[in-house]
Amino acid sequence: MSRTIVILLLGTLFFTSCEEKKQSYDGWEEYLGSPDRSHFTNLDQISPENLKDLVVAWTYESPDTGQMQMNPIVVDGVLYGVSAALKAFALDATTGKEIWKFGDAEKVWHSTSRGLAYWENGEDKRILYTIGKDLICLDAKTGKLIQGFGEEGKVDLHIGLPEVAKEKFIISNTPGTIFKDLIVMPVRLSEGADAAPGDIRAFNIKDGSLAWSFHVFPYPGENGYETGKNSELYKNESGVGAGNNWAGMTLDESTGIIYVPTGSFSPDFYGGNRIGTNLFSNCLLAINAKNGSLLWHQQLVHHDIWDRDLPAPPNLLKVKRNGKKIEAVAQITKQGYVFVFNRKTGEPLFDIEEVSVPTSNLFGEEAWPTQPIPVQPASFSRRSDQITEKDFSPFAPNKDEIIAKIKSSNKGFFSPPDTLPTLLLPGYDGGGEWGGAGVDPSNGIIYINANEMGWFLQMEKTNDIDLTNLSKGESLYLNNCSVCHMKDKSGNIQSGYPSLVNTSDRLNKVEVLNLIKNGKGMMPGFSVLKEDEHNALIDFIFGQEKKEVEEVDKTKAYQAPYRHLGYTKFLDANGLPALSPPWGTLNAIDLNTGEYLWKIPFGEIDSLTKLGYPPTGTENYGGPIITENGLLIIAATKDSKIRIFDRNNGKLLWEDILPASSFATPATYLASGKQFIVLACGGEKLGTKPGNKLVAYALKSKI
Secondary structure (H helix, E strand, O other): OOOOHHHHHHHHHHHHHHOOOOOOOOOOOHHHHOOOOOOOOOOOOOOOOOOOEEEEEEEEOOOOOOOOOOEEEEEEEEEEEEOOOOOOOEEEEEOOEEEEEOOOOOOOOOOOOOOEEEEEEOOOEEEEEEOOEEEEEEEOOOOOOOOOOOOOOEOOOOHHHHHHHHOEEEEEEOOOOOOOOOOEEEEOOOOOOOOOOEEEEEEEEEOEEEEEEOOOOOOOOOOOOOOOEEEEEEEOOOEEOOOOOOOOEEEEEEEEEEEEOOOOOOOOOOOOOOOOOOOOEEEEEEEEOOOEEEEEEOOOOOOOOOOOOOOOOOEEEEEEEEEEEEEEEEEEEEOEEEEEOOOOOOOOOOEEEEEOOOOOOOOOOOOOOOEEEEEOOOOOOOOOOHOHHHHHHOOOOOHHHHHHHHHHOOOOOOOOOOOOOEEOOOOOOOOOOOOOOEEEEEOEEEEEEEEEEEEEOOOHHHOOOOOOEEEHHHHHHHOOOOHHOOOOOOOOOOHEEEEOOOOOOOOOOHHHHHHHHHEEOOOOOOOOOOOHHHHHHHHHHHOOOOOOOOOOOOHHOOOOOOEEEOOEOOEOOOOOEEEEOOHHHEEEEEEOOEEEEEEEHHHHHHHHOOOOOOOOOOEEEOOOEEOOEEEEEEEEEEEEEEEEOOOOOOEEEEEOOOOOOOOOOOOOEEOOOEEEEEEEEEEEEEHHOOOEEEEEEEEEEHO
């Protein structure tokens, strides 16, 4: 064999091995593990064979108690996290010992944070996360504000929005995505007629300046600009806003493409003032991360009137088609579908059909006549139109009432909101939720934890609401608060909305004002209210308002002819789901073929387990870790457990009881030669007890 041929063969082998070389996922330096949001790791010290030796290595008590949805990141042996009240902290990743803590000692924030972002350039190392409307930039080594970033280390997230939106509610629950010297920010906005536009914006990490903005309501001359009825939406003056990305984004570092899932236009449940498909809402956007230009888009819900926001960052992975691997992006949805696209072109890798859906009965509403449904994979959650009497819970003591409730409700596929109850299944939260899916990025397998909770969606005519003889505070309460907390302040604790009766026994007026202005958990802040309106509302809640009747402008108080009646779960008389189990599932899907590898109930209800029933599954929030050596690691359930499954078949291998439920995605990393699994245990959600601990596990032999 000649020397030239040998060199050519060796070169071919070298380039082939480079092409097939797997990406390294051996740390946890970014939200959900990596820019491609894979939830995947190559670390293998913890294996199926030694799980019996897995024990608690350290715990850390965070400064505040309550919901911690954050996914920690770990860089160079330091773990960074965020407390329930938005205090950032740095810990020694080996011992859990605190290095620094940052936050406002005087002010208690009640928003939730799913984590933070890390950037470095040589010795310049920075942490970026949000408090309220501000993007904060800290020195990663000291926890001190970087004074050269924005104004004394802070950037107001209103920057780049129209002037009319400057005072509107804006926060961010999810970490920004780092691309070189830019951070692209997700934001959470109001879901009512007072919502700001959800423009996608990138900020320079060095100085905080606005680098680019993608307008979800295109301006004249921009791609997607609509003439006619919707031509003025970009001004944010017509009661239509949002279309924001709140769930986070995904970056392909090799191409510089950022994949952005968006939510619905507002108001959520009535679209009479936003007729049409509502481009770019409910879309997966592929954007050039350098300049914000749109490369391609796919809309996954047309004219959303069900709050079907895309709930999680998509996953990047490779799938096989005709013997070749294709770089793909997979997006899970609240409605239980996985849409899979060619990452570079946006071409669907499974056919998508436009399926006819019911029309609306509401005056002025024009529900879109079809909705996009992938031919494969099949939905990982049940649909409302599939429910029969066989699907009612065997544990329900009031089955006749449940049957009557269903018979008096709409339950068609994508049945639009109505003045009659509409069964929403999957529910408001999904299906798929913000914890997101995990993937085996090289082999095309996706792992999804999902909810099976039915909710009811119902509207009422705003003209039927009697606004006469109401005080200022009562009309403000009716307009802003009663949807969740009920007209009589009784709340709906089973759906997650507390009673406001006797609020003064629990909170003082300053604390309530803080909640109204800044929000808590899923409650948005009402920053657009004026000081006298805040005071009147608080006095009404505390039962101290003078009964002075104020003339109310109905058109100003209610900008739509219909009003959402609130979030009501479909429960039996015992407070358990009225539908038959499973009430939560884990799913493994081969995206090369679209076929399910396995599906199991996920989680258990203690009261039923004690009676000898098999696991029913539970509502769950927070995603998994997927390991190359065959594990699926997840908490997420209301039963306060962490579980490890065999990812090849769904068999439970190991579990442990946590100090509080962990509604968050865990992280795994190597520090001082040991592999750790760490997760935030904040509880509080779904009626669970609150907590404030980070818990780290490692092998007993390594501690």
